[in-house]
Amino acid sequence: MPRRTIETLLIFSLFVVYAGQLPPDVNESHYLTKAKHGWDPLWCPDDIFLASSFSHWLFYQLFGWLNQFFSLPVVAWIGRIVTWLLLAFGWQRLSCSLVKTPGLAVVSAALFLVLNDRFHLAGEWVVGGFESKGLAYFFVLMALGSLVQRQLKWVWPFLGFACAFHVLVGGWATISLLLALIGQYAFCGSNSSCSETLTLGEDCQCSGSIGQLLKKHTGFVLVGLFLAAVGALPPLMADFAADPITKLAASKIYVQDRISHHLVFNAFSASRVAGFVVLLGIFGVVGSQLKRLEESRQTDWWRLFGFAMGSLCISLCGLMLSGVSEQESVWADRSFGWLRFYWFRMADFAVPCAASLGLIAVMRWLWRGGALGRTVATAGVIAIALTMAWVGINRHSDPRPRAEQAALPSYEGNSKRTVGTYQNWLRVCEWIKSNTPTDARFITPDQQQTFKWHAHRSEVVNWKDVPQDAEAMVDWSRRVSWLIHPQRRAGLGLMDYSDLQLQDLAATYGATHLLVPQWQVDLMTDGCEFKQVYPVDPTTKATFVVFEFPASALSRE
Numbered sequence: 001m002p003r004r005t006i007e008t009l010l011i012f013s014l015f016v017v018y019a020g021q022l023p024p025d026v027n028e029s030h031y032l033t034k035a036k037h038g039w040d041p042l043w044c045p046d047d048i049f050l051a052s053s054f055s056h057w058l059f060y061q062l063f064g065w066l067n068q069f070f071s072l073p074v075v076a077w078i079g080r081i082v083t084w085l086l087l088a089f090g091w092q093r094l095s096c097s098l099v100k101t102p103g104l105a106v107v108s109a110a111l112f113l114v115l116n117d118r119f120h121l122a123g124e125w126v127v128g129g130f131e132s133k134g135l136a137y138f139f140v141l142m143a144l145g146s147l148v149q150r151q152l153k154w155v156w157p158f159l160g161f162a163c164a165f166h167v168l169v170g171g172w173a174t175i176s177l178l179l180a181l182i183g184q185y186a187f188c189g190s191n192s193s194c195s196e197t198l199t200l201g202e203d204c205q206c207s208g209s210i211g212q213l214l215k216k217h218t219g220f221v222l223v224g225l226f227l228a229a230v231g232a233l234p235p236l237m238a239d240f241a242a243d244p245i246t247k248l249a250a251s252k253i254y255v256q257d258r259i260s261h262h263l264v265f266n267a268f269s270a271s272r273v274a275g276f277v278v279l280l281g282i283f284g285v286v287g288s289q290l291k292r293l294e295e296s297r298q299t300d301w302w303r304l305f306g307f308a309m310g311s312l313c314i315s316l317c318g319l320m321l322s323g324v325s326e327q328e329s330v331w332a333d334r335s336f337g338w339l340r341f342y343w344f345r346m347a348d349f350a351v352p353c354a355a356s357l358g359l360i361a362v363m364r365w366l367w368r369g370g371a372l373g374r375t376v377a378t379a380g381v382i383a384i385a386l387t388m389a390w391v392g393i394n395r396h397s398d399p400r401p402r403a404e405q406a407a408l409p410s411y412e413g414n415s416k417r418t419v420g421t422y423q424n425w426l427r428v429c430e431w432i433k434s435n436t437p438t439d440a441r442f443i444t445p446d447q448q449q450t451f452k453w454h455a456h457r458s459e460v461v462n463w464k465d466v467p468q469d470a471e472a473m474v475d476w477s478r479r480v481s482w483l484i485h486p487q488r489r490a491g492l493g494l495m496d497y498s499d500l501q502l503q504d505l506a507a508t509y510g511a512t513h514l515l516v517p518q519w520q521v522d523l524m525t526d527g528c529e530f531k532q533v534y535p536v537d538p539t540t541k542a543t544f545v546v547f548e549f550p551a552s553a554l555s556r557e
Contacts, residue, residue, distance in 0.1 A: 003102055004092060011088035011109045015127050017392050018113050019084070023076035024403040025129025029453040030465055031056070032072055032079075032130065035064035045439055046510065047458035048476055052467030053238035058164050058230055059132035072453055079130025087127060087134065090141030097148045098300060099361045107381055108360040110388040115352035117391055119279035121272055121315070122262050124348030129402070136166035137349065140173045144307065144353075147177065148300040153217045160227030167231035172314055172346035174228075179313055180306030182210055184299075238469035250470035251336040253477045255325070258466050263339050265322035276351075283308065283351050286358035289365075301361075304354050311350035318343025407449040407464065424543035428515070429454030431534050432546065440512045443494065443505070445544070446487040451515075460509040479509065495520040499529045506549040514547040521545050 019025070024032070037043050037050035038060045044050050054060050066075045091112070095105035116126055126137050143158035155177065163170030214221050239247060260267040283305075290301045321343065324335040363380045366373035398405050400422045408425060411417045425448065432442070432455040441458040444451045449464035451457070459465075461479035482505060487493040494502065494516055502514065514530065518541060521528065532538050534546035 004096070007096075007103070007105045008085070008088045008092045010106045011091055012084050014106065014109055014113070014388075015084040015088060018117075018388075018395065019080070019128050021396065022399075022401045023073045023080075023129070024401055024450055024453050025076070026402050026406050027131045027133075028072075028076050028129040029403045029450045031059070031132065032067070032075055033452045035060045035075075036067035036072065039064040039068060042438070044452055044456065044458040046441065047452065047465075048461060048472060048479065049465035049467050050452070050458070052472040053234065053469040055235045055238070055468040056132040056166060056231075057234040059135070059166075063130075076130050083130055083134040083138070084127065086138040087141065090138045090145065094141050094145040094148065095357060095360075097145055098304070098357055099364060101364055104360050104364065107384060108356050111356040111359060111384050112352050114384065114387050114391055115279060115282075115356055116348065119275040119352065120348040121268060121276040122342070122344035122348055123272075124262075124342075124345045126349055132165045133169055136162040136169040139165070140169065140349070143173065143177065144304065147303050147307070150300075152213065153220045156217060156220045156224035157227065158224075160224030163224075163228035163232065164230040167228070167235065168342050168345060170228060170231060172311065172342070175314060176307050176310035176346055176350060178210070179310030180303055181213070183306050183309070184302060185210060235468060242470040246474055247470045248333060248336065249477075250473040251340055252333075253473055254466070255336045255339045257477065257480075262342060262344070263318075264325065265319050265344070266326060279351055279355065282359065283355040286355055286362055289362050290358070301358065304357065308347070308350040308354035311346040315344045315347040401450075403450050403453075407447055409447055421543055425450075426454060428534060428542065428544040428546065432457055432513075432515075435533070436513065441510055442513045442515050443483055443509075443511045444515050445493075445517055446484045447517075460511050492523050493517070493520045495524050495528070502530070503549060512549055514549065516545055516547070518543050518545050 033044070034050055034054070037047070038054060063075070063079060066078060070078065088109070091109050092105045095108045099105070099108065113127060116124075126134070128134065139158045139162035143155045143162065146152065146154040146158060159170055159174045159177070161170070162173055239250075242250075255263050287305050290305065318339070321335045321339050325332050325339060359380075363377040366380075367377040398410075399419065400408070404422050404425070409418070409421055411421075429451065432440075436457060438456070439458075441460060442451065442455075443460050444462065446463055449462060451459055451462065452465075461476060461483050463480065463484050467473050467476055483494065486496060494514070497505070505511070506514070513533075522541075528547060530547040530549060532545060533548050534544075535542045
């Protein structure tokens with residue numbers, strides 16, 4: 001079996017060990033339910049999220065049909081296997097273009113997983129559940145592989161495909177790469193010894209320019225732009241008719257209320273910032289050793305590290321925008337519209353990518369330096385293996401799917417109660433799936449994000465499932481204020497409302513049923529006049545309780 005195949009399969013196995021938890025993963029309950037609804041609008045009809053615009057149109061079109069033949073968990077596994085195989089192939093190709101020693105591609109993949117998992121700044125991950133982002137990163141890896149192999153004409157179609165699947169991943173990768181090339185051309189033009197130290201190769205002449213390079217590859221660039229338009233046009237068209245006030249309100253909701261932990265530097269925890277500073281230190285040390293590397297021409301390494309530096313320039317812009325958003329001025333309002341674009345995303349990928357590959361190359365250089373170097377390099381490989389094992393064990397310490405870990409209640413020191421709550425959640429969802437009409441619509445607890453995945457019924461609102469178009473996002477925020485925020489305040493959650501208020505909310509949003517935690521019902525002093533349908537016997541205690549709204553409550557939405 002060829003070396004490339006063996007290493008690709010080993011890297012794939014590493015990905016399986018790392019991310020092979022039961023579905024749904026954190027975003028699978030979000031993306032795959034929308035893909036299913038896109039091909040079958042009668043499934044969970046009139047759900048505010050599912051009925052909103054399709055930001056990742058190509059992903060839904062290519063993979064949504066699988067839901068017509070397979071269950072959601074099976075579709076998740078099919079997509080994971082395809083995505084992980086592609087990512088493994090892309091990583092092996094990139095790694096072996098820079099470090100040709102057999103087996104080191106697997107070690108560098110393990111190190112990348114550790115660095116991306118533990119030293120990210122804004123929560124960006126690459127290897128995980130099945131969604132459009134994973135496919136986009138495969139094409140980014142292919143573009144980087146072509147970049148360091150000096151096949152620049154193929155970079156543009158690969159980046160176009162990345163944009164087609166996920167316009168932000170592909171777009172920021174394109175900008176990072178262009179910044180890297182611009183920096184390299186600037187250095188080349190100002191360095192008289194460039195022909196000796198930074199030979200740019202057939203695709204990139206010292207006397208040329210970025211414009212000349214793009215002109216030389218006009219056909220390939222046009223193909224990339226066409227593919228990028230496939231990813232860019234759907235989200236642009238979604239907000240085309242929205243008025244400026246609605247767009248501004250939606251931007252504030254998205255940036256301030258919902259996704260600040262990914263978008264705004266001020267919302268990042270101190271531990272995240274500290275971890276990323278450590279990663280930058282590793283990146284800087286490895287970068288300073290580039291002149292010692294003999295595995296490839298130095299230009300190839302400078303291009304990869306230039307790509308990472310370009311991503312850091314983008315993050316620096318995000319840092320400045322975060323500061324502007326804190327000011328009381330008209331510029332603060334404008335900054336919200338820009339902060340929606342995940343300015344810190346690409347650095348969370350590019351810096352671990354460059355640092356892990358560069359560190360492996362440094363270890364190989366040490367191996368060649370004598371007994372002490374071999375000892376240090378061997379210790380480094382062992383440390384990477386042990387750390388990867390620790391990360392994997394930690395990710396699998398909770399038997400629940402990661403989407404359930406992220407939302408359902410967890411009880412520290414009481415794993416039996418934690419798992420029991422999850423099992424009771426599956427039971428109530430299965431009962432709902434089997435005993436309620438397919439067009440039923442539920443008001444659901446805030447501490448969950450997998451109701452549609454398990455119960456196959458619509459929701460009035462879900463904190464995780466925020467629509468992407470402006471008008472639907474403003475409506476989503478209004479529903480959150482009525483149905484999610486009350487559950488997060490001290491008291492009885494939704495049961496703090498009177499029966500008349502709940503019935504009015506049900507009429508407003510067309511809800512047929514109410515699903516609440518048992519503890520809220522237990523703390524009520526006057527009881528609830530709505531018909532309890534689960535558990536059927538009101539004296540039976542369950543973790544979750546289902547009430548049915550009277551027919552008179554339907555629907556004046």
